[in-house]
Amino acid sequence: MHGLVNRAIERFVRDTYGRDVWLETIRRLDLGYTEFEAMMTYEPQVTKEVLAALATRLGKDLPDLFEDIGTYMISHPDIEAPRRLLRFGGVDFVDFLHSLDDLAERARLAVFDLDLPTLELRDHGEGSYSLTVGLCEHHDLRLGRVVMGVLRAMADDYGALVFLEYRGASAGREVILIRLLETAFASGRSFELGAGGLTG
Amino acid sequence: MSDETYPSYDLLDVLCPMHAVLNASGHVVHAGPTLQKVFAGKPLIGERFLEIAELRRPHVAETMAGLRGCHGARLHLRLRDGVRTGMKGVLIALPQGAASLGPPGGAIINLSFGISVVDAVRDFGLNAGDFPATDLTIEMLYLIEAKSAAMEASRKLNLRLQGARIAAEEQAYTDTLTGLKNRRAMDHVLERLMQTEQDFALMHLDLDYFKQVNDTLGHAAGDQVLQNVARRILAQTRADDLVARTGGDEFVLILAGVTARARLSEIATRLILCLEEPVMYNGQECRVSGSIGATLSCAYETPDLARMMEDSDLALYAAKARGRACHVLYDPALRADPPLHGTD
Incomplete structure (x- = not known):
């Protein structure tokens, strides 16, 4: 598993529940370290253990935990990069939805060994879409619920009003139903092209 | 100045939103929406193009004729604005006489930010809609x-x-008991000194009577003596000297830049004196001393590490043979008359 994924989980716990909760959970797993390096690779098993331990510690179902992580990655003010990079996908939420087809490729351009699930959007007309979330290449963790969280936060970011529904998982994929109720429901957050990049 | 509009403008606005159309006198008569945004609040339409932008390459006369001569060439320009934004461009000279895509005898010039795009996007507040869909x-x-x-x-x-x-x-690189360097560090430093051909003195120092301390007062006392001794040796040396503990009670000192026998002799004497200060352990006095053998790199035609180690060691044994608590500097005569191996 790419360190960026583990690091995202770690940051989510630290920023949402505090340092103590994180240290307590990670120490219990006895991994020999308490911090993940974003640019290193870890065994997928480690990620699974961390997630299971967190679900227990926080008293949450894994699906809820996954969705919270997805939402956190986009909406927490301390981590700007994922939100900004996704906003490059489109000028409005519909545009953004269509850009999801290229997301795995785009991510590979930035970090070549970041293994994201393939996403496939189908437009059913009248603001109704379905997003198929495939499996990743190197691990069998189902990330559909994380994608749900990301979509929810991105809709907020664009100021769009959407209804999301998780339609279940089958052998190689998960399906999310997206119903776009209003594209300009709220003003959303601003996005300036030149605000990131060189300033890091 | 002609303010006639041409059907081509609509096309240009979509395909090349950073274009400008110049009339025969070189004045801007139309500009694409993005170029207008770049010039927001500053005069653009009706201005002489070469007064709002500087043509840096190719070098041509700053006239409309000069500009039209650049037809199809790659242009390097700089805006004459506050930030002096660099731009790339290409110009199409419009035919004289008959009307075509724009004013006869005029030109269409399309611009792009080139490598300065990151700054430009920020400076001019541009967004995705300001660039052509294919850009x-x-x-x-x-x-x-x-x-x-x-x-x-x-x-x-x-x-x-x-x-x-x-x-x-x-x-x-550290000896954990004393905090001195260890043999690895010593090898490393010696190698570097040899490579950079710097002169130094090499000194072997063995504690005398240390075994008695260990035997009578125990290893904890021995450890304390070693730690004390280490501190004292460090106090007698300079920051760029190296003091390594290479064995139980054996030390090696590398004294950078020392080339005089008298100087080396003086250092050795001082070291032995300071070792002889008793160490207190649980109210008991522990007394040790030291024997020193040393050699100087400058004494050799071409210094050889193994040879110097051997010579310094030989001098150490000579010191021990002379009754300990003294120092001997290596001399080739020692080889002619090798001392009996001293016992500790």
């Missing part, structure tokens, strides 16, 4: 941002790894 600027900005983020993460990892490496090296 790769947005993808490029995405890549720059994504790569910068990834690079920053890598840079942080590198810094942490470097910190860990320095700590590990420090540990690998």
Whole structure:
């Protein structure tokens, strides 16, 4: 598993529940370290253990935990990069939805060994879409619920009003139903092209 | 000035939103929406093009004829605005006489930010809609941002790894009991001195009577003596000298830049004196001394590490043979008359 994924989980716990909760959970797993390096690779098993331990510690179902992580990655003010990079996908939420087809490729351009699930959007007309979330290449963790969280936060970011529904998982994929109720429901957050990049 | 509009303007506005149409006198008569945004609040339409932008390459006369002569060539320009934004461009000279895509005898010039696009996007508050749908600027900005983020993460990892490496090296080069350097560190420093051909003195120092301390007062007392001795030796040496503990009660000192026998002799005498100060352990006095053998790199035609180690060691045994608590500087005569191997 790419360190960026583990690091995202770690940051989510630290920023949402505090340092103590994180240290307590990670120490219990006895991994020999308490911090993940974003640019290193870890065994997928480690990620699974961390997630299971967190679900227990926080008293949450894994699906809820996954969705919270997805939402956190986009909406927490301390981590700007994922939100900004996704906003490059489109000028409005519909545009953004269509850009999801290229997301795995785009991510590979930035970090070549970041293994994201393939996403496939189908437009059913009248603001109704379905997003198929495939499996990743190197691990069998189902990330559909994380994608749900990301979509929810991105809709907020664009100021769009959407209804999301998780339609279940089958052998190689998960399906999310997206119903776009209003594209300009709220003003959303601003996005300036030149605000990131060189300033890091 | 002709303010006739041409049907081509609509087309140009979509395909090349950063274009300007010049009339025969070189004045701007039309500009694409993005170029207008760049000039927001500043005069553009009706201005002489060469007064709002400077043509840096190719070098031609600053006239409309000069500009029209650049037909099809790659242009390097700089806006004459506050930030002096660099631009790339290409110009199409419009035919004289008959009306075509624009004013007869005029020109269409299309501009792009080239490499200064990152700054330009920020300076002029541009967004995705300001670039043509087929333009790769947005993808490029995405890549720059994504790569910068990834690079920053890598840079942080590198810094942490470097910190860990320095700590590990420090540990690998340190004798844990005394905090002095160890044999590895000594080898490393010696090699570097040889490579850079710097002169130094090499000194072997063995504690005398240390075994008695260990035997009568125990190893804890011995350890305390070693720690005390280490501190005293360090106090007698300079920061760029190296003091290594190479065995139980054996030390090697590398004294950088020392070339005089008299100087070396004086250092050795001082070291032995300071070792003889008793160490207190649980109210008991522990007394040790030291024997020293030493040699100077400058004494050799071409210094050889193995040879110097051997000579310095030989001098140490000579010192022990002379009754300990003294020092001997290596002399070839020692080889002619090798001392009996001293016992500790």
